[in-house]
Amino acid sequence: MGFDHGTLVWFSKSFGLFYLIGLSLLVVAYAYWPSNKKQFDRVAESIIRDEDKPWR
Amino acid sequence: MIGQLTIGERQFALVMLLALAVIGFAIAVAGRDDLLGGHGALVILVALAGIFAVIHGYYLPAPSEQRFERYYDDPTKVGIIVAMGWAVFGLFVGDWVAWLLVYPELTFDAGWSSFGRIRPVHTTSVIFGFGGNALIATSLYVLQRTSRARLPDQLSPWFVLFGYNLFCLLAVTGYMMGITQSKEYAEPEWYADIWLVIVWVVYFSIYLRTLARRKEPHIYVANWYYMAFILVVAILHIVNNLAVPVSLGHAKSYSSFSGVQDAMTQWWYGHNAVAFFLTAGFLGMMYYYLPKRANRPIFSYRLSIISFWGITFFYMWAGSHHLHYTALPHWVQTLGMTFSVMLLVPSWASAANALLTLNGAWDKVREDATLRFMMVAAVFYGLSTFEGSFMAIRSVNSLSHYTDWTVGHVHAGTLGWVAMITFGAIYASVPWLWKRESMYSARLVEVHFWLAVAGTIVYVFAMWNSGIIQGLMWRTYSESGTLAYSFVDSLVAMRPYYIARAVGGLLFLIGAVVGCYNIWMTIRTAPRTAGEAVSAKPDSVLVGTPALQPGE
Numbered sequence: 297m298g299f300d301h302g303t304l305v306w307f308s309k310s311f312g313l314f315y316l317i318g319l320s321l322l323v324v325a326y327a328y329w330p331s332n333k334k335q336f337d338r339v340a341e342s343i344i345r346d347e348d349k350p351w352r
Numbered sequence: 353m354i355g356q357l358t359i360g361e362r363q364f365a366l367v368m369l370l371a372l373a374v375i376g377f378a379i380a381v382a383g384r385d386d387l388l389g390g391h392g393a394l395v396i397l398v399a400l401a402g403i404f405a406v407i408h409g410y411y412l413p414a415p416s417e418q419r420f421e422r423y424y425d426d427p428t429k430v431g432i433i434v435a436m437g438w439a440v441f442g443l444f445v446g447d448w449v450a451w452l453l454v455y456p457e458l459t460f461d462a463g464w465s466s467f468g469r470i471r472p473v474h475t476t477s478v479i480f481g482f483g484g485n486a487l488i489a490t491s492l493y494v495l496q497r498t499s500r501a502r503l504p505d506q507l508s509p510w511f512v513l514f515g516y517n518l519f520c521l522l523a524v525t526g527y528m529m530g531i532t533q534s535k536e537y538a539e540p541e542w543y544a545d546i547w548l549v550i551v552w553v554v555y556f557s558i559y560l561r562t563l564a565r566r567k568e569p570h571i572y573v574a575n576w577y578y579m580a581f582i583l584v585v586a587i588l589h590i591v592n593n594l595a596v597p598v599s600l601g602h603a604k605s606y607s608s609f610s611g612v613q614d615a616m617t618q619w620w621y622g623h624n625a626v627a628f629f630l631t632a633g634f635l636g637m638m639y640y641y642l643p644k645r646a647n648r649p650i651f652s653y654r655l656s657i658i659s660f661w662g663i664t665f666f667y668m669w670a671g672s673h674h675l676h677y678t679a680l681p682h683w684v685q686t687l688g689m690t691f692s693v694m695l696l697v698p699s700w701a702s703a704a705n706a707l708l709t710l711n712g713a714w715d716k717v718r719e720d721a722t723l724r725f726m727m728v729a730a731v732f733y734g735l736s737t738f739e740g741s742f743m744a745i746r747s748v749n750s751l752s753h754y755t756d757w758t759v760g761h762v763h764a765g766t767l768g769w770v771a772m773i774t775f776g777a778i779y780a781s782v783p784w785l786w787k788r789e790s791m792y793s794a795r796l797v798e799v800h801f802w803l804a805v806a807g808t809i810v811y812v813f814a815m816w817n818s819g820i821i822q823g824l825m826w827r828t829y830s831e832s833g834t835l836a837y838s839f840v841d842s843l844v845a846m847r848p849y850y851i852a853r854a855v856g857g858l859l860f861l862i863g864a865v866v867g868c869y870n871i872w873m874t875i876r877t878a879p880r881t882a883g884e885a886v887s888a889k890p891d892s893v894l895v896g897t898p899a900l901q902p903g904e
């Protein structure tokens with residue numbers, strides 16, 4: 297048993313596929329989580345009207 | 353500049369520069385029988401110049417406590433000027449290379465000016481010199497504004513800027529001497545590579561330390577892109593440059609990879625350099641400057657998050673499309689091709705997000721050439737990613753590979769997207785940074801805009817034509833089954849397009865020179881009276897938007 301080509305191919309074709317699908321689902325869930333919306337809107341707005349000074 | 357550093361920082365700067373001079377000396381001695389010795393001498397010279405600069409300002413009064421009430425923008429200002437300097441140099445060399453392909457005698461019989469040497473001088477100067485400095489400068493600006501925090505100290509940004517440009521200088525002078533690793537976009541040799549790693553780690557640490565003191569808990573999306581750029585470029589750079597030098601006194605090194613693994617590592621690096629250097633960093637720029645300049649929040653913040661992760665996940669796997677029909681296993685090529693096609697989705701999501709942000713502000717786009725630079729950049733981003741996804745399909749690649757179509761794709765991306773968004777960001781920042789109402793001349797921004805657009809279109813169309821003609825000539829067979837055209841026939845057919853490309857490049861270059869003049873005049877005519885008092889004035893007064901009050 298070694299870290300040979302076959303192992304690598306098996307790993308990419310199994311785990312490699314599913315972890316990407318899993319991550320994608322997580323990202324979409326995060327972006328569309330209803331309670332996150334307020335924060336996103338605030339942040340998007342905040343750069344437009346930034347005061348040009350550090351806050352502390 | 354030096355006056356802004358605390359006494360302790362000035363001392364530390366001197367110590368570091370002395371250490372650099374010693375390192376330079378060691379390199380010069382160890383490499384005295386090799387080209388490396390020349391680079392040692394260069395390092396000593398640069399370190400000495402730095403030492404003189406610090407000593408010159410050493411006895412200036414220490415900066416006042418008031419500095420904590422302002423962002424630290426000096427490195428950004430210098431970074432922008434340096435970026436424009438590299439732009440003019442790199443574009444000039446690019447146009448030289450373009451004319452060289454028309455008139456081969458333009459090397460003037462010197463070794464350093466041969467095609468194989470000045471071509472990487474061009475690519476390094478524009479990508480790393482111009483693009484990299486612009487990214488560093490704008491990222492420090494955006495980082496502070498979006499997290500409402502001042503940079504953690506005043507020395508480390510100078511270290512990054514100075515060290516990074518030393519790297520670029522070593523790279524470019526090295527090629528002309530004949531020092532190269534011969535990996536595209538990773539040509540510098542081992543000692544320059546190690547130096548870049550140190551610089552890059554400091555750069556990332558500035559980011560983390562500033563973010564740690566931010567006001568808003570959520571990190572604005574532009575910073576995610578900038579951080580992905582810094583982090584991934586570090587990983588790519590380290591892995592692809594793993595090499596063993598012949599000896600410590602020798603510039604030459606041998607890669608730890610060989611054969612097809614070397615090729616795959618190189619193009620995993622190469623494509624992700626496109627993704628994280630030429631794309632992610634500049635997307636960070638776009639997500640800040642475009643909404644800011646248009647005075648409208650980004651169309652969909654959610655979409656920007658999804659495209660961020662889409663780009664980071666997918667790009668990693670796309671590199672093998674550079675190695676279609678090679679010894680690389682077939683399934684790896686197919687994997688790269690599939691991911692490249694999927695990549696179109698997050699890419700177009702970003703481009704659409706930018707254009708939809710402008711929807712409803714088209715009157716501003718019409719009047720304001722700076723915003724128009726950014727709009728055109730978004731359009732070219734959409735275009736070049738569509739083209740890239742198409743070229744990644746194996747059967748299409750069999751036509752495009754090795755031809756000027758690739759070069760056309762490259763410059764649609766670099767001229768149309770990278771350079772345009774950068775010019776837009778620079779024209780937006782310069783008045784903000786130097787506290788001016790606007791640029792010295794709006795007309796000249798307009799002139800630059802049209803020169804840049806015309807140059808890009810001429811360049812890209814010339815290369816599309818020449819590339820497709822080339823590709824078709826190479827695969828046309830006569831009735832007896834032999835190739836219908838010789839290679840020289842295809843060269844002759846390309847000549848008019850090469851002339852057109854060189855003319856287009858010249859327009860683009862002239863535009864950049866006009867831009868430099870305009871920036872220079874804006875700075876020179878900036879109100880001189882008591883620099884301190886002026887820069888204490890909040891930007892919002894000048895930009896004309898009401899400042900957000902604390903607790904609002």
Ligand code: HEM
Binds near residue numbers: 479759770771860
């Ligand atoms: C005045 C404008 C420019 C001109 C005239 C120009 C010209 C050229 C030429 C003649 C080549 C060599 C093509 C070949 O080997 O056949 C080249 C390659 C390249 N240039 Fe430019 N260039 C310009 C601007 C830029 C800019 C602004 C960037 C990046 C920000 C850039 C990035 C590149 C890259 C990455 C390559 C290598 C392409 C490849 O290997 O396929 N160029 N350029």
Ligand code: HEM
Binds near residue numbers: 674744
């Ligand atoms: C979805 C996005 C993209 C995809 C799928 C893509 C795909 C490709 C493909 C298939 C090639 C040709 C490889 C070959 O035949 O050797 C290529 C070359 C290249 N692309 Fe893209 N591209 C994308 C976006 C971009 C962007 C936005 C830029 C620049 C800002 C860019 C810069 C380059 C460069 C510099 C090369 C030349 C590499 C070399 O051979 O030296 N690409 N790209």
